[in-house]
Amino acid sequence: FRIESMGDDIEREVAYADEVEDYIEEDYEEEVDEVEEVDDDDGMDGDLADEDEIEADDVNPAATPAEAGDKGQMLYIPGIGYIPLSSLGGLGQNLNLGAARQAAAAPPNPEGERPWAGFSDMPTITQESMNDLFEALAGDEKNDLTVLVIGKGGAGKSSTVNSLFNEQAANVQAFGVDNTRPITYSRVAPSGFVLHVIDTPSLLDQDVVAEGRLEAVAKAIKDKEIDAVIFLDRLDEYSVGSVDRALIKAVTRFFGPSIWENTVLCFSRGAGSSAPPGIDFYEHVSQRENQVKKVIAAAAGESFDMASALVENSSRCPKNPDGEKIVSGDTPWLTDVLEKVVEVALNHLPYEYNEEVAKKKSNPNSRRKWLIPLVLAAQIGIKFLLDRVLDDDGCKGDENGPFDAQTVKERRQELKEEKSERKATKKLSTFVEEASEEEAVDEDEEIIDDSDDE
Numbered sequence: 368f369r370i371e372s373m374g375d376d377i378e379r380e381v382a383y384a385d386e387v388e389d390y391i392e393e394d395y396e397e398e399v400d401e402v403e404e405v406d407d408d409d410g411m412d413g414d415l416a417d418e419d420e421i422e423a424d425d426v427n428p429a430a431t432p433a434e435a436g437d438k439g440q441m442l443y444i445p446g447i448g449y450i451p452l453s454s455l456g457g458l459g460q461n462l463n464l465g466a467a468r469q470a471a472a473a474p475p476n477p478e479g480e481r482p483w484a485g486f487s488d489m490p491t492i493t494q495e496s497m498n499d500l501f502e503a504l505a506g507d508e509k510n511d512l513t514v515l516v517i518g519k520g521g522a523g524k525s526s527t528v529n530s531l532f533n534e535q536a537a538n539v540q541a542f543g544v545d546n547t548r549p550i551t552y553s554r555v556a557p558s559g560f561v562l563h564v565i566d567t568p569s570l571l572d573q574d575v576v577a578e579g580r581l582e583a584v585a586k587a588i589k590d591k592e593i594d595a596v597i598f599l600d601r602l603d604e605y606s607v608g609s610v611d612r613a614l615i616k617a618v619t620r621f622f623g624p625s626i627w628e629n630t631v632l633c634f635s636r637g638a639g640s641s642a643p644p645g646i647d648f649y650e651h652v653s654q655r656e657n658q659v660k661k662v663i664a665a666a667a668g669e670s671f672d673m674a675s676a677l678v679e680n681s682s683r684c685p686k687n688p689d690g691e692k693i694v695s696g697d698t699p700w701l702t703d704v705l706e707k708v709v710e711v712a713l714n715h716l717p718y719e720y721n722e723e724v725a726k727k728k729s730n731p732n733s734r735r736k737w738l739i740p741l742v743l744a745a746q747i748g749i750k751f752l753l754d755r756v757l758d759d760d761g762c763k764g765d766e767n768g769p770f771d772a773q774t775v776k777e778r779r780q781e782l783k784e785e786k787s788e789r790k791a792t793k794k795l796s797t798f799v800e801e802a803s804e805e806e807a808v809d810e811d812e813e814i815i816d817d818s819d820d821e
Contacts, residue, residue, distance in 0.1 A: 479553065480553040480554075480555060480561065481553070481554065481555070482554070482555055483532065483554035483555055483556050483557070483562070484534055485532050485533030485534035485554075486532075486533065486554070486556055486557060487557070488533055489533050490689050490690035490691050491689070492689045492690075492691060492699075493689075493690075493691055493699070493701060493702060496699075496702040496705075496706075497556070497702070497705065498556070498558055500705055500706065500709045501556060501558055501560035502558075503709060503713065504560070504709060504712060504713070505560065507713055509594070509712065510559070510560060510561065511560065511561035511562070511563060512560075512561075512562050512563065512594050512595070512708070512709070512712060513563040513564075513565070513591060513592060513593055513594050513595075513717075514531075514562070514563065514564050514565070514593075514594065514595050514596070514597060514708055515565045515567070515584075515588060515593045515595075515596045515597070515718075516528060516564060516565065516566055516567060516596075516597045516599060517567050517570060517584065517596065517597070517598055517599070517618065518567075518569075518570070518598055518599035518600060519569050519570060519571045519600070519610075519611070519614060520568075520569030520571060521569075521601070522599040522600055522601050522635055523599060523601075523635035523636070523678065523680050524537075524566055524567065524599050525537035525538065525539045525566055526539050526635075526680035527597070527599060527633070527635065527678055527680060528552060528564050528566045529680070530678075530680050530692075530701060531562070531564060531701070531704075531705075532552065532554055532562075532564070536552045536554075537550070537552065537566050547568055548568065548583050548587075549565055549566065549567045549568070549583055549584050549587035549588075550565070550566050551563055551564070551565045551566075551587070552564050552565075552566065565587060565588065565593075567580070567584050567587075568580050568583070570584075570614055570617070570618070571610065571614060574610050575613075576613050576614055576617040578617075581617060581618075581621045585621065585622070585720055585722070588720050589720055590719075591719070591720075592717035592718075592719055593629060593717055593718040593719070593720075594629070594708075594711070594712035594717050594718075595629050595630075595631060595708040595709075595711040595712050596626060596629050596630040596631070596718065597630070597631050597633050597704070597708070598618075598630050598631070598632055598633065599633050599634075599635055599678070600632075600633075600634055600635070600655075600659060601634065601635055601636055602634035602635065602636050602637050602641040602651075602652065602655060602677065603636045603641040604655075605643055605651075605655075606658065607658045607659060607662050611659075611662070612662050612666075615659075615662050615663055615666050616666045618666075619663070619666040619667050620666075622718075622720060623721075624666075624667035624668065624669065625718060626718055627663055627667055627671045627673065628671060628715055628718070629711055629715050629717070629718040630671070630673050630711075631673065631674050631675070631676060631704065631707045631708055631711060632656060632659060632660070632673050632674070632675040632676075633675065633676050633677070633678050633704060634652070634655060634656075634675070634676075634677055634678065635678045635679070635680065636678075636679065636681075637677030637678050637679045637694040637695070637700060638679055638681075638684070638694065638695070639695045648695055649695070649696075652677070656675045660673060674707040674710065674711070675707075676700065676703050676704045676707055677694040677695070677698070677700055677703075678694075678700055678704065679692060679694050679700055687699065758782055761778070761782075762775055762778040762779045762782060763775055763778075
């Protein structure tokens with residue numbers, strides 16, 4: 368690039384540059400709007416996004432050279448011409464604003480156990496509900512709860528983690544992979560109860576299952592007891608595609624079918640607008656739930672009675688008079704999810720990842736092997752029974768009708784003699800075969816002895 372001071376003789380280039388500037392700014396404003404909409408779905412109350420939006424509105428991309436303090440400064444771009452440097456001021460500020468927002472969104476040292484700062488900021492009724500759930504777990508001698516959150520990218524895993532803690536724990540990004548590795552966030556409630564949430568990266572790389580990320584999750588949960596698993600999908604998708612099927616199969620294969628016993632099926636974007644036009648919202652929720660459960664049952668080889676819940680992380684989510692975020696049906700979704708997670712923790716043994724057990728259980732060839740000898744025994748018994756029935760039926764009559772008693776007696780005697788002959792023949796054949804084999808062995812030994820003598 369080359370910066371020069373220019374005179375009035377480049378008005379035509381400047382006019383053209385202004386047109387280019389307007390086009391760039393218009394395209395960038397659309398991108399900023401999209402980023403703000405995605406960033407607003409961060410699980411927080413929206414304060415950060417709202418402040419950033421005010422700052423963006425204060426930027427004046429049409430500042431004059433005098434206002435910018437760069438009067439007469441021009442930027443030369445090969446193939447375009449000269450552009451006033453001052454015209455890039457607004458765009459430059461916007462770009463810097465985006466970088467500042469990402470820097471502000473990345474919390475320092477998010478891992479490890481720390482006081483639950485966002486707990487006291489929750490609605491009072493939410494705090495009371497959580498304390499009741501924690502007391503129920505403590506009554507079962509559980510002083511902490513470990514929850515694993517898995518799913519594909521864009522489903523809202525990190526935003527859901529932030530909603531559970533009511534703080535900016537996980538870094539939510541508008542574009543790209545949210546996390547590069549599993550991260551465990553631990554928060555100590557005022558009562559002393561500890562909530563551990565393991566946030567995971569997308570288990571898909573583009574449209575392909577990311578085996579490396581599955582291995583990273585397995586490494587992160589190894590030797591840990593997982594009380595409940597949240598499998599997060601999106602409600603605004605209307606079918607289970609081939610990529611989703613591959614993901615569910617991969618989770619089943621890698622972690623074993625037993626992981627689904629501890630799973631709560633959650634759907635993000637749980638607002639009423641997520642239903643297709645013309646379809647009742649509750650019918651759509653039921654269809655999505657049944658679709659995913661059928662794919663899981665097909666992958667695992669068995670059905671699971673999984674609870675399901677709706678999630679809505681957007682700051683635009685409606686609230687009830689108590690200040691709780693609610694989904695359709697006036698259900699406070701945060702306490703609803705936690706109630707179902709705690710129910711799983713109280714009624715199921717914790718899931719523990721074991722590589723060998725997982726591989727064995729997920730292998731369809733090793734399922735129900737204990738049935739094989741029973742099936743073989745049943746086949747032999749049925750064959751023996753059928754042979755006796757058919758033989759007896761042949762003694763009692765033929766296609767011309769039943770035999771008289773004397774004939775039946777004679778036929779049974781003949782059948783008995785035939786079986787004895789077949790048995791004797793079989794024994795004789797076996798004896799002849801064994802004798803032939805022994806003779807062949809003797810001949811081979813004689814040949815070897817003769818060779819040694821020579």
